[in-house]
Amino acid sequence: MKVFSNEVTFDYSWDEVSTANWRKYCPWNEKSTHVIAVDTLERFVDPQTGILRTERLITCKQNAPDWLKSLMGSCETSHVFETSYVDPKEKTVTMVSSNLTWSNLVNVQETVVYRPYNDHQTRFEQKAEITALCGGWQRIKNKIEDTLVTRFHENAVKGHEGFETVLEMSRKAFAEERERLAQAQAMIMDGR
Numbered sequence: 001m002k003v004f005s006n007e008v009t010f011d012y013s014w015d016e017v018s019t020a021n022w023r024k025y026c027p028w029n030e031k032s033t034h035v036i037a038v039d040t041l042e043r044f045v046d047p048q049t050g051i052l053r054t055e056r057l058i059t060c061k062q063n064a065p066d067w068l069k070s071l072m073g074s075c076e077t078s079h080v081f082e083t084s085y086v087d088p089k090e091k092t093v094t095m096v097s098s099n100l101t102w103s104n105l106v107n108v109q110e111t112v113v114y115r116p117y118n119d120h121q122t123r124f125e126q127k128a129e130i131t132a133l134c135g136g137w138q139r140i141k142n143k144i145e146d147t148l149v150t151r152f153h154e155n156a157v158k159g160h161e162g163f164e165t166v167l168e169m170s171r172k173a174f175a176e177e178r179e180r181l182a183q184a185q186a187m188i189m190d191g192r
Contacts, residue, residue, distance in 0.1 A: 002145040031162025
């Protein structure tokens with residue numbers, strides 16, 4: 001098993017980050033063009049804890065190296081199952097995901113947590129455990145795990161850049177919405 005971990009601080013509040021998280025794979029995020037579809041399978045709020053639990057299926061264009069495709073089979077898409085928990089009291093967003101594609105050959109378990117760093121910044125913590133299930137072929141197993149750790153590192157850089165774009169666009173959209181609301185309220189007050 002190999003482990004990839006990453007931590008980043010975003011210069012946005014937890015409220016901004018936790019809201020923008022749902023737009024991470026939107027069309028104007030040029031760094032997530034590999035994501036073909038995000039399907040929400042189930043979503044509910046626990047009435048006792050207030051935690052929003054969401055299950056999603058994420059479909060991506062396959063981006064594995066050719067040598068790995070030749071070992072595992074060449075498929076055009078891959079699927080990831082994600083369960084997320086938004087805890088408004090503790091101010092955490094926790095996302096746990098695992099690969100469905102090639103899961104009989106490699107197991108990737110990823111956990112991402114967003115939590116406030118201070119009033120204006122949010123901490124992003126990412127950890128992925130990668131296990132190739134190739135039996136006694138240690139050399140091939142190590143090569144697969146190393147390749148996937150390298151991919152996680154490359155994708156983490158792109159993901160951070162893309163999410164910064166989403167956060168900025170979300171901030172602008174919220175500012176415009178607040179301005180429209182203020183104008184509407186002023187018009188209502190003037191009409192009285």
